[in-house]
Amino acid sequence: MVEYRIDRRSGVATYVQIVQQTKQALRLGLLEPGDRLPTAREVVEATAINPNTVLKAYRELEREGLVEARRGLGTFVRKSLSTAPADSPLRAELDAWAVRAREAGLEREDVAALFTSVLDAHFAESKGDA
Amino acid sequence: MTDTAIEAAGLGRRFRRRRGPALDGCAFRLPAGSVCALTGPNGAGKSTLLALAAGLLRPTEGTITVLGTTPAAARERLAHVAQNKPLHPQLTVAGTLRLGRDLNPRRWDARAAERIVAEGDLDPDTKIRALSGGQRTRVALALALGKRPELLLLDEPMADLDPLARHQLTATLMADAADRGTTVVMSSHVVAELEGSCDHLLLLGSGRVRLAGPLDDLLAAHTLVTGRAGDALDPHTVVESRTTGRQLTAMVRPAGPLGDVLQGDRPSLEEVVLAHLRSPDAPPLLLDAREAAV
Amino acid sequence: MTTTTTRARAAVRPVSPPRGLLLALLRLHRTALWFWLGLVAVAAAALLWALGPGADAAWAEYRGMGCDGGAPDLGCDLPGPAFFRYETTVTVVIGILFLLPTLTAAWAGGSLIGRELESGTAQFAWTQSVTPARWLAAKLAVPALLLVPGTLAITLLHRTLWTSDHHLMRVLAWRAWYDDGVFEANGVLATAHALAALALGVLSGVLLRRALPALGVAVAAMASLTSVLDDLRPHLWPTPPGTPSLMHKHPASHFWPLQLVETGIVMAVAALATATAFLVLRRRTGAAV
Numbered sequence: 001m002v003e004y005r006i007d008r009r010s011g012v013a014t015y016v017q018i019v020q021q022t023k024q025a026l027r028l029g030l031l032e033p034g035d036r037l038p039t040a041r042e043v044v045e046a047t048a049i050n051p052n053t054v055l056k057a058y059r060e061l062e063r064e065g066l067v068e069a070r071r072g073l074g075t076f077v078r079k080s081l082s083t084a085p086a087d088s089p090l091r092a093e094l095d096a097w098a099v100r101a102r103e104a105g106l107e108r109e110d111v112a113a114l115f116t117s118v119l120d121a122h123f124a125e126s127k128g129d130a
Numbered sequence: 131m132t133d134t135a136i137e138a139a140g141l142g143r144r145f146r147r148r149r150g151p152a153l154d155g156c157a158f159r160l161p162a163g164s165v166c167a168l169t170g171p172n173g174a175g176k177s178t179l180l181a182l183a184a185g186l187l188r189p190t191e192g193t194i195t196v197l198g199t200t201p202a203a204a205r206e207r208l209a210h211v212a213q214n215k216p217l218h219p220q221l222t223v224a225g226t227l228r229l230g231r232d233l234n235p236r237r238w239d240a241r242a243a244e245r246i247v248a249e250g251d252l253d254p255d256t257k258i259r260a261l262s263g264g265q266r267t268r269v270a271l272a273l274a275l276g277k278r279p280e281l282l283l284l285d286e287p288m289a290d291l292d293p294l295a296r297h298q299l300t301a302t303l304m305a306d307a308a309d310r311g312t313t314v315v316m317s318s319h320v321v322a323e324l325e326g327s328c329d330h331l332l333l334l335g336s337g338r339v340r341l342a343g344p345l346d347d348l349l350a351a352h353t354l355v356t357g358r359a360g361d362a363l364d365p366h367t368v369v370e371s372r373t374t375g376r377q378l379t380a381m382v383r384p385a386g387p388l389g390d391v392l393q394g395d396r397p398s399l400e401e402v403v404l405a406h407l408r409s410p411d412a413p414p415l416l417l418d419a420r421e422a423a424v
Numbered sequence: 425m426t427t428t429t430t431r432a433r434a435a436v437r438p439v440s441p442p443r444g445l446l447l448a449l450l451r452l453h454r455t456a457l458w459f460w461l462g463l464v465a466v467a468a469a470a471l472l473w474a475l476g477p478g479a480d481a482a483w484a485e486y487r488g489m490g491c492d493g494g495a496p497d498l499g500c501d502l503p504g505p506a507f508f509r510y511e512t513t514v515t516v517v518i519g520i521l522f523l524l525p526t527l528t529a530a531w532a533g534g535s536l537i538g539r540e541l542e543s544g545t546a547q548f549a550w551t552q553s554v555t556p557a558r559w560l561a562a563k564l565a566v567p568a569l570l571l572v573p574g575t576l577a578i579t580l581l582h583r584t585l586w587t588s589d590h591h592l593m594r595v596l597a598w599r600a601w602y603d604d605g606v607f608e609a610n611g612v613l614a615t616a617h618a619l620a621a622l623a624l625g626v627l628s629g630v631l632l633r634r635a636l637p638a639l640g641v642a643v644a645a646m647a648s649l650t651s652v653l654d655d656l657r658p659h660l661w662p663t664p665p666g667t668p669s670l671m672h673k674h675p676a677s678h679f680w681p682l683q684l685v686e687t688g689i690v691m692a693v694a695a696l697a698t699a700t701a702f703l704v705l706r707r708r709t710g711a712a713v
Contacts, residue, residue: 047301
């Protein structure tokens with residue numbers, strides 16, 4: 001079971017926060033296939049957010065094939081999300097790049113801005129901005 | 131059962147003692163099961179609209195349909211909590227709940243009402259006159275939810291509540307909506323108070339509907355653009371624009387791609403609402419009315 | 425919404441709608457209810473005392489003073505303490521009946537209706553399962569159903585006293601059947617006045633929607649009605665030919681015709697006020713009955 005933390009000031013749509021936190025829980029192994037997600041009522045009682053928002057997030061997760069709704073039973077995890085393991089070649093390349101960036105005299109913020117702009121160029125905006 | 135909770139057409143209400151109408155030509159449709167934020171500045175007509183929907187007032191123009199019928203005929207299926215949370219000061223908390231049972235004999239759910247009161251650590255033998263504003267709000271909401279309404283009309287429900295009680299009661303309302311699909315309309319002039327819990331918005335200004343529709347759609351219809359002073363905002367509908375030095379800031383409803391000159395940003399709900407309040411002449415955007423007209 | 429937990433509806437005790445509303449009203453106006461029951465009890469006890477031991481003691485005193493001999497005696501015009509107690513008791517009851525319309529009008533305008541519209545508790549009731557018309561009907565019916573038997577009981581006792589101790593009342597208290605107060609207390613007029621006061625109070629509350637102004641206007645309206653009727657009373661039935669229209673020119677046999685005509689007028693005023701109150705409320709809320 002996961003517990004959602006809604007940040008009203010983040011500027012990220014509430015249902016996107018639920019989607020992201022569910023995925024994070026899947027990546028971290030906090031949720032595994034067969035686990036039940038909290039019901040809309042349970043989420044709403046803890047967070048005071050709109051129940052339709054929870055349902056919208058669950059529909060999005062269902063559309064991505066991560067969970068499935070079983071009528072009368074709840075919403076269940078179908079598959080876990082694999083993440084690049086800590087020792088993958090991609091991580092090693094990024095690590096080496098970060099070392100070079102520091103040697104070139106870049107600050108943390110400069111690196112973050114650079115990384116974000118490259119991310120934006122290669123990946124579509126997050127689905128929250130529909 | 132109908133899929134529309136409230137539908138207004140040409141709705142207007144005048145008061146003899148006021149110069150202008152409190153509501154004028156309001157048209158909107160609120161789908162059943164939605165949680166709607168009713169907002170606008172003081173005196174915009176929020177309380178009047180809620181009183182019309184609750185059948186406490188008769189419209190002077192137009193019609194309002196509630197749960198598929200007239201407000202008077204829907205009386206048993208709706209609950210209304212007025213801004214001043216009117217309760218009988220001489221009754222105890224338990225006596226007030228008993229009043230709810232006596233006045234709603236066919237629908238009363240004593241357990242639901244008692245649970246809400248118990249969550250606030252209220253002694254059932256306390257007289258209403260001895261309660262704080264927040265505690266009165268809790269009892270008023272307990273009465274409203276004890277009725278098991280299909281439509282819940284709340285006028286400034288959270289104004290007297292401390293943050294914990296506000297969170298608890300909003301959660302209770304949302305849980306009720308999740309359980310039974312209750313349609314909720316909550317008014318407040320503090321937009322941020324409503325943002326997380328609502329999925330529909332109705333913005334009133336000077337008795338007219340300025341914005342109406344699903345929250346996400348309304349937000350998606352607006353873009354906060356920045357550019358250089360003198361840049362044309364042309365094909366887009368401009369809600370508000372400001373020039374500060376060389377910089378142009380504007381809230382627009384894009385009619386197409388922004389182009390390369392203008393920089394677009396997703397506005398927050400508060401920014402959209404404030405832009406409309408600052409520009410009373412901006413054209414209204416009624417997403418539900420358009421759907422209903424089709 | 426798709427997640428609908430089907431939960432057994434909590435057991436609802438079967439209270440029929442009208443009964444629930446009536447019970448609620450009695451509880452809300454508990455203080456007024458106790459006050460009225462107390463007032464009726466005091467008046468009834470006073471009259472019962474006057475009928476029995478009070479009258480006996482007064483007669484004994486009267487005879488003891490040798491006043492029943494038939495010969496005129498100035499001393500018999502100054503009654504002793506036993507008669508004074510009897511007289512005070514009867515005066516208090518007539519006073520209660522005399523004040524009843526004013527009290528009723530004030531309470532109906534202020535507490536029953538005006539305060540509820542002012543504070544919003546009336547609107548609260550209308551958003552429960554009670555229509556404004558039903559609410560108003562109950563607000564009229566419950567007090568009326570308490571006022572009528574109570575007032576009639578006092579009136580009946582007073583009438584019994586009046587007929588059984590006619591001599592005492594007339595000879596020593598110098599009361600006549602047509603006196604203001606006695607006239608109302610011996611027939612159905614006192615009850616009619618109480619009902620008119622209730623209706624005028626309710627109308628004033630519905631119109632003004634505020635407790636204090638409604639209280640004031642209701643009392644003023646009832647006072648004007650009483651004063652107009654007092655002036656009108658001798659003209660309501662023809663006096664014997666050749667006599668002016670004054671109450672003491674009416675023979676005692678005119679008691680019931682005069683009583684019934686005036687009761688008719690007062691009840692018409694009450695009915696008109698009630699109908700207007702319903703109409704005003706209906707216009708404002710537009711609610712179906």
